[in-house]
Amino acid sequence: MGQSLKRGFVSALALSSALIAGQAWAKDDIIVAMQLEPPHLDPTSAAAQAIDSVVYSNVFEGLTRFMGDGSIVPGLAESWEISDDGTVYTFKLNDGVTFHDGSAMDAEDVKFSLDRARAEDSANAQKALFAGITDVSVVDPLTVQVTLGEPNGNFLFNMAWGDAVIVAPESIDSIKTNPVGTGAYTFAEWVQGDKIVLERNPDYWGEQPALAKATFKFISDPTAAFAAMMAEDVDVFDNFPAPENLPQFEADPRFQVLVGSTEGETILSTNNKQAPFDDLRVRQAVAHAIDRQAIVDGAMFGYGTPIGTHFAPHHPAYVDLTSKSGHDPEQAKALLAEAGYADGFETTLHLPPPSYARRGGEIIAAQLAEVGIKAEIINVEWAQWLESVFKGKDFGLTIVSHTEPMDIGIYARPDYYFQYDNPKFQALMETLNTTTDPDERTKLLGQAQTMIAQDYVNGYLFQLAKTGVAKAGVQGLWVNAPTAAFELSEVSWVE
Known part of the structure; x- marks a missing residue:
């Protein structure tokens, strides 16, 4: 009798487990990991990509x-x-x-x-x-x-x-900490330094999404990111910060790796109004000191496309101008000498938290040192970068990926943080804005790309790849990133 009861208990347990397994497809929540935490949640008053990553289309429309x-x-x-x-x-x-x-x-x-x-x-x-x-x-x-x-x-x-x-x-007075939008998800909770929680909006005017809840977890350290993903503590890491680990995820049937493109032009931003970078020859020297492929290989483990101007290679109007700033240390030294800096000079290199900046910055500092430019690395948090570099313009060099779509127009803004002031470029952008003919727009965009490349406004590094890792059962994720966002409306679990 005891054995019969035991067998009955085991059978019931097996049936219960089967039912649970059969209902696994009904999972309606997701944990999404991000490397950066937003400084606040108002996308209309800050440049931080992390804000849109959480709220774009989800909370605000x-x-x-x-x-x-x-x-x-x-x-x-x-x-x-x-x-x-x-x-x-x-x-x-x-x-x-x-x-x-x-x-x-x-x-x-x-x-x-x-x-x-x-x-x-x-x-x-x-x-x-x-x-x-x-x-x-x-x-x-x-x-x-x-x-x-x-x-x-x-x-x-x-x-x-x-x-x-x-x-x-x-809602404006409290929008930064309590965002009120029209989207399919409402803001539920923000535990500073840990997570932001969104919940499905039952009164959404459009089609209801499959997920009832989304938790955005902040994991800045690449090693911790790998550990969290392998332990399955998170379901998705939309832009995984340690690309060297991607082959390990690809070989593991528990996961899927999604490699695509982003709108992120990763650049060595240069303060064009700060000496000696106000001299074209110095900016050109910096460009020739850089070995883009070494940065892509060393910092991104091969993920990324070298660029020679501020424009996405996947765009039909892209012009390949990488040859204008090819790696040539001797030419860089000659240009510095011509500009009066034969012995080089010292400057600052502000690095925000993303891996492309911190890892890439170490490589770039070494490359600049080879031609006599001593760049003091200053690691800053994202809020500090926004305040001192983006707003305060208190920097010599910095590394950042501009993830806004087709944003070459920022070079027509003299007060923008890298402070490029060229009336000819500004006039070109005005013409572009009023032009609707596709062929003519392509021509103008080519001229714009060439102009900033010839002025060596910034050191153009690479187009940031989108390297996502997710559990095998997640579907509906964006492979490419036409804008900086983790859009939830089409995401669900495989039935």
Whole structure:
């Protein structure tokens, strides 16, 4: 009798386990690891990629949005009409959209958001996206009209950026710590230094996502990242910081490795107004001191595409200009001598936390030292980098990956942190903005890439690869990154 009871218990346990296994596909939560923690959660007032990684499309939405293939599709605007002269956009908004606090999202909120972004005192990191807007008018609660001073072929593209999401006036005071958007997920919790939790919005106006909960965990150390993934403590590491470990994950059936491209031009940013970098010959010398492939191989274990200008190689208009700044230490020394620095000089190299910066910085410092440039490495946290480098412009050199899509227009902003001021380039960008013919735009983009390469504005290193690791059962992940985001709407577990 005892044995019968035991066998019955074992059978019941087996049945229970089978049921649990059969229902494994119903898992509706996910843990996503990130290397950087956002400084706050307002994408309309900071340049930190980590903000969009959490909130883009998940919490906040714009009039248009990026899809995983880079295409632009309707967002909060269900449709739009463009005037014959290309200067007036009339957006028809989706009906029944509410913010997470229950208030209705309407044309007044769109007007508020766009006017706030383009205001004189705007803190928007991409304020230039809105510079061409001359008026935003409410036609009716579901219709808003945006007037441009001149046609802009990029306008719908610009409205898809995280910096252009729609926010409500009543939520602005606490938006950095309690974001209130219209997206499929609501903000639930932020444990500083540990995690941010999002929960499915039951009142979402669009299609309900499969996942009920997403936890974003912050793991800055590459060794800890590897340990957490191998222990299956996290489900996805969207941009895995230790590429040398990817072959091990590829060989393990528990995981999948997703290698794609990003919009991240990784550059040795140079302070063009700080001596001696205000001398073209010095900037050119820096460019020739750099061995891009050695950096890609040494810091990224081969993941990354060398670039010679600030433009993504996968874009149809890309021009390969790597030969203009080929590795040539002797030429670098000659240029330094010509500029009056035969014995070299000292400068600073500020490195934010990402592996491409910290690892790449060590290699670059060694390469610069070979031509007489002594770069003092200063490791900074992301918030420090934003404050001292990006805002304060207190640096000589720094390494950062610009992940905003097709952002060559930043070189037309003299007050941007690397402080490149070329009226000819600014005029070229104005012409590009008013040009709609595809062939002519490609020609102008080629001229723009060439101009900044010839001015050696920055040291152009490589296009950042997207190296994601996930458990085998996760599906719907972006392979490529058309913008900096971990978009949850299509993510689910395999049934």
